[in-house]
Amino acid sequence: MAAWLGLMSGTSMDSVDAVLVSFRDGQVEMHGSHAQSYPTDLRQRLLLASQNQATPDDLGELDTRVGQLFASAAQAVIAKAGLAPEQIRAIGSHGQTLRHQPTGSAPFSLQIGNPAIIAEACGILTVADFRRRDVAAGGQGAPLVPAFHQAFFGSRSENRCILNLGGIANITWLPADAHATVFGFDTGPANALLDAWCQHQTGRAYDADGHWAAEGTVDEALLEDMLSDAYFDRPAPKSTGKERFNLDWLKTVLTRHPGLAPEDVQRTLLELTAQSIARQLPEPGADTVYVCGGGTRNPLLMAALARALAPARLASTEALGLAPEWVEPVAFAWLAKQAVEGKPGNLPEVTGARGPRILGALYPA
Known part of the structure; x- marks a missing residue:
């Protein structure tokens, strides 16, 4: 073979x-x-x-x-x-x-x-x-991976969403109905802003296991301001990258929210990832969201996703036979x-x- x-x-x-x-x-x-x-x-x-x-x-x-x-x-x-x-x-x-x-x-x-x-x-x-x-x-x-997701992860018994958490997050919607349309798109930032802010504030390339974000709290005003970005409401097909969601983008938003503690910004960015994904999933939602990519190694992000995506079940693609990395x-x-x-x-x-x-x-x- x-x-x-x-x-x-x-x-x-x-x-x-x-x-x-x-x-x-x-x-x-x-x-x-x-x-x-x-x-x-x-x-x-x-x-x-x-x-x-x-x-x-x-x-x-x-x-x-x-x-x-x-x-x-x-x-x-x-x-x-x-x-x-x-x-x-x-x-x-x-x-x-x-x-x-x-x-x-x-x-x-x-x-x-x-x-x-x-x-x-x-x-x-x-x-x-x-x-x-x-x-x-x-x-x-x-994104180009949805064709692979369809070929290897589709199911006739449950509606599945495959969620990739790289620098940018993307989803593939795999309906159980064989006649329904498979679709997917980039939802926005996953780790890109988290990494950029962590590097800018601490000199570390990323926030290992979300420990720094765990020291902060979500600022709701900042969160809703970031979620008001036009990209999140744009209909698919759509894709994005660090050309849009980067440190300069974040700094521009932060000028409207002066005085926030850096760790609160980090925690809010983590919630931005979870909420921007959850708000763009189709209705009715998936039975199970299977996650892959580097973001699966961040337990705080995974917990935030589990809350935001409920009542859908959150699982790793390991359950489908392929390790998320x-x-x-x-x-x-x-x-x-x-x-x-x-x-x-x-x-x-x-x-x-x-x-x-x-x-x-x-x-x-």
Whole structure:
């Protein structure tokens, strides 16, 4: 059975997640996994580049360095699994998003991490650049994981919502009714603002286990002000990123709420994540919301979500057979499989594209 390798790094820019998997009869078989941390200097340069603080020389160098890091992650998971390159059909590399602007007169979604470097280093066909074809077809180019969610997590016995908590949160609605429409979209910030405020105030890249937020209390006026952002009321299809929800956005809102303790802001940002998700779920709600992504490691955030989403049950995708930290890289391994087999990878109902499209460009071994 062919193995497929998936590589993913999200908007949090904390690590490159790599998996080796096989797909059969709607099931995922894991052969190996690996998380490759970003060097601190590289992460800082990527953050600056994502804020438009980079020269063409910077972008070219970053494209190479990220490609090298992705190749290293791929080689590490191959070594862990004990597979030979010829046993792996293809690598699916999401790359590192630097900018996502899917609307306007010249829409685009920019990911770096030179896939030619990955193909050359690993000697394996590499599929990359998944988002641009959907954007070219009039879509948002995001989220792309709902097609994978539909294929592997759908149920005829319960209405399910798959919730990914990365830097940005996105949902996939999987109705039990086979005739109902599967849909999904980015709900807004998950960890992006929490991480940005924590870095700004404490120098730490993130609030481990939500300990700092736990020292604060929710400021209701600040919460409702943030929730009044027009993005939350915008109808789907829609997607967003740190281009909108960033430290400058937060600082602008905070000018209307002077004197708040930093820990109260952090706690309110956590509640913003929970409430913005809960308020955008369809009615009637899901029977179960299955959560994946880095936010699952924050118990305070998970508790806030459980309260906000009630009476829906909150569970990890572990209950569906896939650990929450590996759902997205597995999805890009599957998207590589779709591309190699000439099958669509997008859901037009999700992205708004004019129709199904084969996603990704192929870089031969």
